[in-house]
Amino acid sequence: MEFSLSVVKIVYLLLAGFTLVPGYSCASDCGNIPNISYPFCLQNDLEFCGDSPFQLFCEKNQTTIELFSKKYFVESIIYDDYSIRIVDPVLVNNSLYKATASCRNTSNKDASYSYVLLGSLSVGDLHKGCYVADDTYIDFTGDYEPQNLSYSTIRGLLEDGITLNWSPEGFILSTSSYSPPFHSSRCFRNLLSAIARGYFLLGRTILGVLCFSAFLIYKLRSRHLAMDHKIEEFLSEYKNHMPKRYSYWELFRMTNRFKEKLGQGGFGSVYKGKLPNDTPVAVKMLGKCKGNGQDFVNEVATIGRIHHMHVVQLTGFCAEGSKRALIYEFMPNGSLDKFLSSQIGDNDRLGWKKLHEIALGIARGIEYLHRGCSMKILHFDIKPHNILLDENLVPKVSDFGLAKFYPIEESIVSLTAVRGTIGYIAPELFYRRVGNISYKSDVYSYGMLLMEMAGRRKNILDQHANSSSQIYFPSWIYDQLTLGDLGLGEDVAEDEKDTFKRLVIVALWCIQMKPVDRPSMSRVVEMLEGSAEHLEMPRKPFLASPDRWGHVDDQASELGASNSFERPSSESILSPR
Numbered sequence: 001m002e003f004s005l006s007v008v009k010i011v012y013l014l015l016a017g018f019t020l021v022p023g024y025s026c027a028s029d030c031g032n033i034p035n036i037s038y039p040f041c042l043q044n045d046l047e048f049c050g051d052s053p054f055q056l057f058c059e060k061n062q063t064t065i066e067l068f069s070k071k072y073f074v075e076s077i078i079y080d081d082y083s084i085r086i087v088d089p090v091l092v093n094n095s096l097y098k099a100t101a102s103c104r105n106t107s108n109k110d111a112s113y114s115y116v117l118l119g120s121l122s123v124g125d126l127h128k129g130c131y132v133a134d135d136t137y138i139d140f141t142g143d144y145e146p147q148n149l150s151y152s153t154i155r156g157l158l159e160d161g162i163t164l165n166w167s168p169e170g171f172i173l174s175t176s177s178y179s180p181p182f183h184s185s186r187c188f189r190n191l192l193s194a195i196a197r198g199y200f201l202l203g204r205t206i207l208g209v210l211c212f213s214a215f216l217i218y219k220l221r222s223r224h225l226a227m228d229h230k231i232e233e234f235l236s237e238y239k240n241h242m243p244k245r246y247s248y249w250e251l252f253r254m255t256n257r258f259k260e261k262l263g264q265g266g267f268g269s270v271y272k273g274k275l276p277n278d279t280p281v282a283v284k285m286l287g288k289c290k291g292n293g294q295d296f297v298n299e300v301a302t303i304g305r306i307h308h309m310h311v312v313q314l315t316g317f318c319a320e321g322s323k324r325a326l327i328y329e330f331m332p333n334g335s336l337d338k339f340l341s342s343q344i345g346d347n348d349r350l351g352w353k354k355l356h357e358i359a360l361g362i363a364r365g366i367e368y369l370h371r372g373c374s375m376k377i378l379h380f381d382i383k384p385h386n387i388l389l390d391e392n393l394v395p396k397v398s399d400f401g402l403a404k405f406y407p408i409e410e411s412i413v414s415l416t417a418v419r420g421t422i423g424y425i426a427p428e429l430f431y432r433r434v435g436n437i438s439y440k441s442d443v444y445s446y447g448m449l450l451m452e453m454a455g456r457r458k459n460i461l462d463q464h465a466n467s468s469s470q471i472y473f474p475s476w477i478y479d480q481l482t483l484g485d486l487g488l489g490e491d492v493a494e495d496e497k498d499t500f501k502r503l504v505i506v507a508l509w510c511i512q513m514k515p516v517d518r519p520s521m522s523r524v525v526e527m528l529e530g531s532a533e534h535l536e537m538p539r540k541p542f543l544a545s546p547d548r549w550g551h552v553d554d555q556a557s558e559l560g561a562s563n564s565f566e567r568p569s570s571e572s573i574l575s576p577r
Contacts, residue, residue, distance in 0.1 A: 030058035033074055039166070040077065054166070064089075067164075075161055087161030137162050242304050244316040248323040255283050262334070267401045272330065280330035281315060285323075296324050299400045302377055303328075310365030312388055312398040328398065332391050337384035340452060350393075352496040355453055358395045359503055360528045362387055365397040366446060367521035370439045375405040378438075380419035382445035384452060413437045424448045428515055440515035443524065447510025451477075454503045474511060477504050478540050502532040509538045 026049030027035045028042050036042060036056060041049040043057050056074065057064045063074040065086060072086035138154070139162045246254070254273040262270040268287040274280055286296055296319070303314035303326075316327035333339075336358065339350050350358070362382075369377040379386075379397065386399040402419040415437055418429045426444035428434040455473040480486060481504065486497055506527045512518045517538075519527070527535055 030056070030063040031061045033063040033077060036063070036077070037079065072161075081165070082167065083163050083165050085161055085163045087159065139163065242300065242317070243314050243327075246316050246318045246325075246327065248318055248320045248325075251283060251285075251318050251323075251325055251327075254281070254327075258283075258285075273327070275315075279315075280332075282328045282330050284326045284328065286325060296326075299326055299403070302400045302403050302405060306368075306373065308365060308368045308372070309394065310361045310396055311368065312396040331388035331396065331398075333389035333393060335385050336387040336389060336395065336453075339389070340384050352492075352499040354393060356499045356503065356528070358387075358389070358393065359450055359453060359506075360525065361395040362397065362449070363446065363521055363524045363528055365395070366442055367525055369397070370442070370521055371408075373405075374408070376408050376439065377403055377405045378413070379403050379442050379445075381421060381424070382442055382449055383421050383424045384449060387449070420445065426515070427513060434513060435515040438515060439520070440518045443510050443518045443521060444515075446521070446524070447507045447518070450503050450507035450510065454500060454507065474508060474541055478508060481505070481537065498532045502528065502530075502535065505532060505535045505537060508541060511541050512538060513541055 026041060026045055027037050028045060030036065030042060033056075038049060039054045040056055041054065043055060055065075057066075057071075064071050065074055065084075066072075067086065071089065073089055075085040075087055077084045138157050139160060251273070252258070254275065255271045256273075258269075258271050260272040262272050262282060264270070268285045271283045271285065272280065273283045300314070300317050303312065304317075307313065312331070313329045314326060315329055318325040318327075366379065366382065369379060377400075379400065380402045381399060382397070386397065388396045388398045390396065404413075404415070404419075406413065413436070415429075418425060420426075420429065420441075424445040426437075426441035428437055429441060451474055455477070481501065486500060492500075506524055509519050509527070510524065
C-alpha cells in the first residue's frame with residue numbers, strides 16, 4: 001500500500017467563528033477530564049461558558065464529543081497546546097480482533113470477530129461473510145512503516161486514538177501525522193452458517209408444505225374428477241330416461257340469484273325458482289355429496305324415472321363441476337311438518353278426514369316405491385319434513401338422497417351405514433338382533449309418522465298429561481284403546497273417532513319391534529281404506545315401554561344423531577319374505 005505522507009489537509013469540521021473571552025469561571029469536571037474550561041463546555045453549561053462546536057457531553061462519567069458525524073471518547077485536553085486527544089469507542093476494548101486479514105482460514109469458534117485493513121479498500125479485500133463495520137484515522141507521529149506494522153502495533157495505535165488541534169475557526173486535522181482511513185471489517189462465520197442452515201431448513205419446510213399441499217390438491221381434484229366422470233358416465237348412459245339438464249347459469253337466472261330460500265335440508269338448501277314458461281319450481285342445491293356422488297346419482301336415477309301422483313316429480317337437474325342441483329315441481333304448501341308443528345291456523349286446515357287422505361296418499365306413494373317400479377326403491381328417510389303438500393294438500397314423498405334401490409327379486413339388502421333420522425329409524429338399522437333390514441324399515445318410519453300425525457292433532461297428549469315429555473305416545477294410546485277411551489272429547493263425531501282409531505291401530509302395526517311382525521305397505525293401504533271396527537289390535541309394541549325405548553334410544557344417541565352413521569357390521573343381511 002502506498003501513502004502520501006507529505007500532503008497536509010486542513011479539515012474544517014465546523015466553521016464557527018468565536019472570540020476567546022477570558023475571565024469567566026465556568027470550569028466543570030467529567031470522569032477523567034477535570035477542569036473543562038473555555039472554549040469547551042458541557043452540554044448543560046451556560047451559553048457564555050463555551051461555543052457549540054466545542055460542546056462536550058458527560059455520559060456515564062465518560063466525556064464525549066461529536067466530530068466527523070460520530071461520537072468519540074475524550075482522553076485528554078491540553079489547553080496550552082490547543083490540543084484534544086480522542087478515541088473511537090468502537091476501537092476500545094474490542095476483544096474480538098484477530099491478527100489476520102482473512103476470516104476464511106481462522107479456527108475461531110466465536111459467532112463473529114473483527115480484523116483490520118490499512119489504507120485504500122477495494123471490494124476484493126472483503127471476504128465472504130465480512131462487511132465494513134467502521135472506518136477511522138490512525139496516528140503515525142512516530143517512525144512507522146505501514147506495510148510492516150504488526151497487529152499489536154496497530155491495536156495499540158487504535159487504542160491511543162488521534163490528536164486534534166483547535167483554533168478560533170475550528171478543529172485542524174493534518175494528514176502528515178495521520179494515515180488514510182483505517183477500516184475495521186467484521187466477519188460472521190458460525191453465525192452465518194447457522195443463518196444459512198436456518199434458511200435451508202425454512203426453505204425445506206416451505207417446500208415440503210408446498211409439495212404436500214400440491215399433493216392434497218391433486219388428490220382432491222382427482223377425486224372430484226373421478227366423481228364428475230362417474231356422474232357424467234351415468235347421465236350419458238341413461239340420458240334417454242333423464243329429465244332436462246340445466247347449466248348453473250340457467251339455475252342462477254331461474255332462482256333470481258338464489259333470492260328466495262324455501263328451506264334447508266340435510267344435503268343442501270332449497271330455493272324457489274321459475275322455468276322459462278313461468279312454471280314455479282323448487283331448486284335443491286346439493287351442498288355436499290358423499291363418496292363418489294352417490295347421493296346425487298341416487299336421486300336423479302330414482303325420481304327421474306318415477307311418475308306417480310304421490311311422489312314428487314323431478315323436472316330437471318344440474319351437474320356442472322362441483323355445482324349440482326335437482327329441480328322439482330313446486331309444492332306451495334310446503335312440508336307436512338309445518339302443519340303438524342303449528343299450534344293454530346295451519347293445524348286447523350287438517351281435519352281428521354283430510355288427515356286420513358294425507359296418510360293414505362303417503363302410503364300409496366311408498367307402496368309404489370316398493371312394488372310399482374322396475375326396481376325396489378327403499379326410501380330410508382320417511383318423516384313429515386320429507387312429505388310435501390301441493391295446493392290441494394295432496395301429499396308427495398320427496399327427498400331421495402338416502403334411497404337405495406334393488407331388483408324386485410333381490411333377497412339380500414346390504415348396508416354399511418345406518419340411514420335415516422333419529423326417531424324414525426327402524427330398530428333393525430342400529431340394533432341388529434331385532435331382525436333383518438328390508439322394505440319393512442320404511443314401514444316402521446311410516447308408522448312413526450302416523451303416530452305423530454295422530455298425536456299432534458289437537459295436542460291430545462297435552463290434554464291428558466301434566467308433562468307430555470314423560471309419556472311415550474304409542475304406549476299411552478295403546479292403553480287408551482284397550483280401555484276404549486280415545487281421549488278425543490264428546491264433541492268429536494263418530495266418523496272422526498273411527499278415522500283416528502284407524503290411524504292409530506295401523507301405526508301400532510307398523511312400529512312393531514320385529515320387522516317380520518310389520519305389514520307390507522300394500523296391507524297398510526288396505527287397512528286405511530277399510531273400517532276401524534274390522535282391524536285387529538296388534539300386540540303392544542316392545543318399544544312402547546318408555547324405559548325399554550330409552551335404553552335403545554341411548555344406543556342410537558351414542559352412535560350419533562346425523563342422517564347417516566356407521567353400522568357396527570358391514571355384513572349383508574337377508575330381507576324377510
